[in-house]
Amino acid sequence: MNIRKAGFAPRIVMLLFMAYLLLPLLATGLYALARDWQDSLLPTAWTFSWFSELLGDLRFLSALWTSLYLCLISVALSLVVMLPAVFAITVYFPHWEHFMKGLVVLPYAVPGVVAAVGLIRTYSSGPLDIAGTAYLLVGAYFVVILPYMYQGIRNSLLTVSAVELLQAAELLGARRRTAFLTVILPNIWPGIIVSSLLSFSVLFGEFVLTNMLVGGHIKTIQVYLYQRVGESGHLASAIAISYFVFILMLSMVLMKLGRRMGGEVSK
Amino acid sequence: MNDYLQLQGVRKMFGETRVLDHVDLSIREGELVTLLGPSGCGKSTLLRCIAGLAELDGGRILLENKDLAKQPPRSRQVGMVFQSYALFPNLTVSENVEYGMKMRGIARPARRSRCEELLALVDLEEKHDVYPQSLSGGQQQRVALARSLAVQPKVLLLDEPLSALDAKIRKNLRAEIREIQKRLRMTTLFVTHDQEEALILSDRICIMNQGRIVQDGSPEALYTAPRTEFVARFMGSYNVLTRAEALLLFRNVDSTADRFAIRPEAITLLREGEGRTEAVEGCILAGGSVHSVSVLGNIIRLTVDTAGIRLTVDQLNDGRWLRIQEKDNVTLALDPSQLLHLEREGA
Numbered sequence: 001m002n003i004r005k006a007g008f009a010p011r012i013v014m015l016l017f018m019a020y021l022l023l024p025l026l027a028t029g030l031y032a033l034a035r036d037w038q039d040s041l042l043p044t045a046w047t048f049s050w051f052s053e054l055l056g057d058l059r060f061l062s063a064l065w066t067s068l069y070l071c072l073i074s075v076a077l078s079l080v081v082m083l084p085a086v087f088a089i090t091v092y093f094p095h096w097e098h099f100m101k102g103l104v105v106l107p108y109a110v111p112g113v114v115a116a117v118g119l120i121r122t123y124s125s126g127p128l129d130i131a132g133t134a135y136l137l138v139g140a141y142f143v144v145i146l147p148y149m150y151q152g153i154r155n156s157l158l159t160v161s162a163v164e165l166l167q168a169a170e171l172l173g174a175r176r177r178t179a180f181l182t183v184i185l186p187n188i189w190p191g192i193i194v195s196s197l198l199s200f201s202v203l204f205g206e207f208v209l210t211n212m213l214v215g216g217h218i219k220t221i222q223v224y225l226y227q228r229v230g231e232s233g234h235l236a237s238a239i240a241i242s243y244f245v246f247i248l249m250l251s252m253v254l255m256k257l258g259r260r261m262g263g264e265v266s267k
Numbered sequence: 268m269n270d271y272l273q274l275q276g277v278r279k280m281f282g283e284t285r286v287l288d289h290v291d292l293s294i295r296e297g298e299l300v301t302l303l304g305p306s307g308c309g310k311s312t313l314l315r316c317i318a319g320l321a322e323l324d325g326g327r328i329l330l331e332n333k334d335l336a337k338q339p340p341r342s343r344q345v346g347m348v349f350q351s352y353a354l355f356p357n358l359t360v361s362e363n364v365e366y367g368m369k370m371r372g373i374a375r376p377a378r379r380s381r382c383e384e385l386l387a388l389v390d391l392e393e394k395h396d397v398y399p400q401s402l403s404g405g406q407q408q409r410v411a412l413a414r415s416l417a418v419q420p421k422v423l424l425l426d427e428p429l430s431a432l433d434a435k436i437r438k439n440l441r442a443e444i445r446e447i448q449k450r451l452r453m454t455t456l457f458v459t460h461d462q463e464e465a466l467i468l469s470d471r472i473c474i475m476n477q478g479r480i481v482q483d484g485s486p487e488a489l490y491t492a493p494r495t496e497f498v499a500r501f502m503g504s505y506n507v508l509t510r511a512e513a514l515l516l517f518r519n520v521d522s523t524a525d526r527f528a529i530r531p532e533a534i535t536l537l538r539e540g541e542g543r544t545e546a547v548e549g550c551i552l553a554g555g556s557v558h559s560v561s562v563l564g565n566i567i568r569l570t571v572d573t574a575g576i577r578l579t580v581d582q583l584n585d586g587r588w589l590r591i592q593e594k595d596n597v598t599l600a601l602d603p604s605q606l607l608h609l610e611r612e613g614a
Contacts, residue, residue: 161351164349165355167318168347168353169370170320171318171340171415174341182366183366187357
């Protein structure tokens with residue numbers, strides 16, 4: 001509704017900005033659908049063959065599937081570990097928060113390349129020889145999404161004043177576990193879903209770490225994309241568009257959930 | 268002794284700070300006792316210790332002569348209302364009220380009827396299927412009250428329940444809480460930092476300072492006979508005088524106290540040269556000049572400088588003093604029998 005009131009100049013800037021962001025995407029989209037695009041402004045012939053080739057390619061589907069389950073496992077693992085941990089820290093050991101805040105910034109402080117080299121060196125020998133396996137990747141993913149999960153869960157807990165809700169429930173005769181399940185979890189659930197989806201889409205788009213850690217052994221969608229870019233521009237465009245559509249849908253779900261939660265809180 | 272709730276030498280430390288320092292208190296059944304004190308005096312911590320939300324570092328808490336120390340909050344039979352309401356946002360009003368009964372395994376029909384009863388008690392019959400977020404602050408606090416009463420606690424703890432509400436709602440709810448408490452004969456501990464609230468609500472007030480109860484008694488007793496300077500200053504706008512100042516104003520005082528206090532309304536104001544001798548019998552007269560005047564509604568509060576001492580004087584706003592101004596000369600009539608002799612702090 002602000003846009004309607006905005007003046008001419010801001011709207012122009014906005015449009016230019018949108019064009020700047022969307023034009024490459026549009027071009028990619030067109031290229032992915034073009035059969036013949038040599039010396040004309042727009043493609044002269046259209047085709048879905050790039051998409052059908054892509055969808056017919058077992059390697060694409062298996063890469064998509066690999067990405068999907070690796071990300072899902074990592075997010076699920078993070079949820080299982082972080083939810084009780086952050087809950088315990090926020091509610092029972094608030095003096096540890098200082099330490100946690102520092103810990104949670106670390107993944108930002110270490111660049112992907114450095115982390116990858118370090119991880120490979122550490123885990124390619126000794127008792128834990130898991131270099132190049134999915135275990136190492138899931139472990140690395142866990143660290144990558146640590147900040148999102150920690151902040152998301154913690155903020156949800158603080159927004160609903162979990163400590164007081166818990167105390168109120170306990171004084172009304174609930175055991176801690178029952179109190180957690182009946183009055184804490186239902187209230188932080190939307191926030192947790194949002195941070196899980198956010199973590200998922202971050203992991204889904206992750207390339208540097210994945211390629212260096214397991215690029216030769218495990219083909220995620222990003223690694224697959226990287227390998228096929230050189231083959232055919234049309235095909236690469238089709239991959240990029242499919243990937244974009246997937247992330248777009250995920251983001252829309254995220255935004256919808258976020259809005260619903262925001263609405264509930266501000267009501 | 269038939270004391271219902273007893274605190275014996277309760278101590279609590281936060282690191283090096285002594286938050287509760289040997290608190291002794293006993294409360295009779297059906298009594299409403301207020302813990303009154305400035306923020307940080309330990310009053311909320313004391314409440315949390317009784318509820319089991321904070322652990323004691325020493326002393327005992329007995330409810331009907333049974334030690335509460337080993338019991339977790341859920342089995343103490345203590346109800347609590349929080350300043351921030353702490354209603355469960357995912358549950359409707361009636362689900363909130365029924366929560367405690369459900370946890371105690373009370374059957375659904377019984378829960379239903381008790382919930383209806385309580386919502387009627389707090390005047391919210393219409394609201395049972397509404398979520399707490401869509402209620403006003405005052406309504407939310409009433410739901411919280413109903414919720415804590417639903418499990419028929421032996422003691423009800425109210426932790427500044429009115430502080431988050433605006434003035435008018437605060438006054439209404441204050442009266443309502445007192446009425447419900449009397450009707451149910453609910454043993455209640457009420458924490459507040461507002462002395463007016465404490466005076467109106469309580470059967471008994473305990474004034475706390477730095478982790479101790481410094482004086483306790485009926486509202487009248489506390490207001491008319493504060494024992495220390497802290498209580499005198501906290502309970503009202505008492506004029507606190509040093510020994511030298513008291514000697515200067517009253518010429519002689521027959522005690523060894525070194526702090527004295529006199530209530531603002533115990534000082535009579537006379538216009539200069541006005542000869543109302545009947546009001547001044549036995550009083551000591553002192554000349555002074557008005558420093559400030561403020562009309563508080565039914566009373567007018569003045570500060571008057573006399574012999575280098577600034578005194579606060581309250582006069583009934585009966586029309587006689589409306590035209591008084593700053594720097595006017597007046598005569599004060601001070602009654603020596605109204606002068607309170609204060610004890611040393613911590614005595």
